[in-house]
Amino acid sequence: MEDITSVLPEECIAKIISKTSPSDACRLSLVSTAFSSAAASNLVWEGFLPPDYQHIISESVSSASSQTSPLNMLSKKDLYFSLCHNPILIGNGNRSFAIHKWSGKKCYMLGARQIDIAWGDTSQYWKWTSLGDSPILPKSRFPAVAHLVRVCWLEITGRVQTKILSPYTTYGAYLIYTIANSFQGLGVPVKVSVGYIDGYTADDHEGQEGRFPSKREDMWMEIEMGEFFNHGQDSRVVDMRLGEFEFLNWKSGLVIHGIELRPKEKR
Known part of the structure; x- marks a missing residue:
């Protein structure tokens, strides 16, 4: 049986993985080197982040105190897990935002x-x-x-x-x-x-x-x-x-x- 990675380019594999879930993407990254690369791509993790995540980051206290938030310098996968484990203060600093690790909500x-x-x-x-x-x-x-x-x-x-x-x-x-x-x-x-x-x-x-x-x-x-x-x-x-x-x-x-x-x- 022909290996799917020899038929489909990495971008197509990433597109398929982006239709799954964060937990599925992590599991699929263990299948092969090609899947690992595709599963870590920005295309995949951009889709798992909330649609308005950039606006939310712009409201963070750290963004208000500087022109550029360090979060914007991260890959989408690193940004995703940073927001899972490190809630950010937003608005007046009396609210925080994070995302749910397994769903991205x-x-x-x-x-x-x-x-x-x-x-x-x-x-x-x-x-x-x-x-x-x-x-x-x-x-x-x-x-x-x-x-x-x-x-x-x-x-x-x-x-x-x-x-x-x-x-x-x-x-x-x-x-x-x-x-x-x-x-x-x-x-x-x-x-x-x-x-x-x-x-x-x-x-x-x-x-x-x-x-x-x-x-x-x-x-x-x-x-x-x-x-x-x-x-x-x-x-x-x-x-x-x-x-x-x-x-x-x-x-x-x-x-x-x-x-x-x-x-x-x-x-």
């Missing part, structure tokens, strides 16, 4: 300054800790995190427009947080909900009904707030909430990093 995180925290700007209830202020806390990608001093009414709200997300994708929303060494009153269940603000359909669950936190590789904790499907047709606003205002016990020691939105793994 967009991931965003709203930093604590980008979400609405009830009484968040009142120093007797919350304080803001910068990166260099606490060697105890996990490393933050944002300039500051919110540290709960003492409240009885806990309410955290984030909103995002679907037009910035990948279309036809189910997203999960996750509160990213940790607990300080000294804390109080954080053992009670919280209410979480995620839905569109127009014709709101909430996904409400008590914490004791199965929404358990998990530890991340970056040493922060996360708890799923809910999920939604982005139809990709009209721009809508997703409302994400977490709160506790039934027991009204005094709480302290919660440290909010932000709210992350990322594609949910297919089961």
Whole structure:
């Protein structure tokens, strides 16, 4: 049987691989030297990157401080994996962007300054800790995190427009947080909900009904707030909430990093 690489030029092989997925491209690169070269080409990885990736990079904090972003100097494959493993700060520096490793779909995180925290700007209830202020806390990608001093009414709200997300994708929303060494009153269940603000359909669950936190590789904790499907047709606003205002016990020691939105793994 004739070897396909002796019949088709590398560009054709690359075109075929570009119609697969990032994980398939990585597997196909092991087939032969010709496949390895084709699978690493810009043609392949350009197609795996989000269509508006260049615009997003231009909004990064590093691009704003210099005329040329170092990311633009990378090959498309290196750029892809850089955005997988190294989220970039965009806009005012209180949001980050990354891509999902196995699908290339967009991931965003709203930093604590980008979400609405009830009484968040009142120093007797919350304080803001910068990166260099606490060697105890996990490393933050944002300039500051919110540290709960003492409240009885806990309410955290984030909103995002679907037009910035990948279309036809189910997203999960996750509160990213940790607990300080000294804390109080954080053992009670919280209410979480995620839905569109127009014709709101909430996904409400008590914490004791199965929404358990998990530890991340970056040493922060996360708890799923809910999920939604982005139809990709009209721009809508997703409302994400977490709160506790039934027991009204005094709480302290919660440290909010932000709210992350990322594609949910297919089961």
